[in-house]
Amino acid sequence: MNQEPSSPFVTKVLLRLSIGSVRLVIALFTVTSAITKLLYNQFLPTMKDFDAIRWTIIILGVVLFIATFFHFKRRVIVSYFSLFLYLSTLLYVIAFVTVNHFDPNAVVLLILVYGASSVIINSLFYYGVQSAITILACIVAYSSLGAGEKNIIGFLNLLLGIGVFGVVMTIRLKLISDIKNSYANLEKLNVLSIVANKSGDIVFVSPSVKSLLGYAPHDLMRDGWWLTKNLHEGWISREYILDYPNIIPKEIESMESCLIAKDGRKLWFSWVNSMLPNGNYMGVALDITKYKQG
Secondary structure: OOOOOOOHHHHHHHHHHHHHHHHHHHHHHHHHHHHHHHHHHHHHHOOOOOHHHHHHHHHHHHHHHHHOOOOOOOHHHHHHHHHHHHHHHHHHHHHHHHHHHOHHHHHHHHHHHHHHHHHOOOOOHEEEEEEEHHHHHHHHHHHHOOOOOHHHHHHHHHHHHHHHHHHHHHHHHHHHHHHHHHHHHHHHHOOOOEOOOOOOOOOOOOHHHHHHEEEEHHHHEEHHHHHHOOOOOOOHHHHHHHOOOOOOHHHHHHEEEEOOOOOOEEEEEEEEEEEOOOOOOEEEEEEEEHHHHO
């Protein structure tokens, strides 16, 4: 089996959510859960629910949101806490749907959870396992509870929703794979690339910088690029990043600059600068020294 190409750029920069985005997702989850609970209590009071479990999950969402503001082992805590919260929500909603005999108003909540999972989960295998368990549990429950034909539409809508979001997830993962392949090809071409976040910190330097300029990528991270005399004027300035958040001024969309390699060689690069979806600045440069010298 051919292994899917992996790039530090893709895993560390392009696909990684900022902590601000994580907070937004958690906040939306918590607020939406609370609002839907109150709306169901108001307009669908006859529906059965597990109130204690529902409010416990909402409180855990608030706790997780607060936890994102503490730096101590934040990556581990948020990752595992989020997984636990998601699984708890999924199991709760499955139980909510079955206890209400697949009432369409209950089924819509489970469909929404699956819609969220198609964005959160980055593996078709895990999505398939989740779907298989859900479908099996629902088929057994639907048969044993005697839900009747009146709620068969809700049951079929659930199956349709799982299938549709599976297709959406497949397309999304295909696009991600194409991005990985494209960037892997760029790295093979020995193209230099660099990424800075909105604060001007360097968050990624391509491994090709070692062969092109003689510097180890980790030495140029954060302030490393800006503190290296031979390099700090070879890309856009940190002031540009701070002064022009979320836009690329036309004068720096494409540019040429001279960089001094670690061994003293003078190299010329042609840069193309762009803005990533998360607001980071990205520069991709091609070595054009031989054309300048010719």
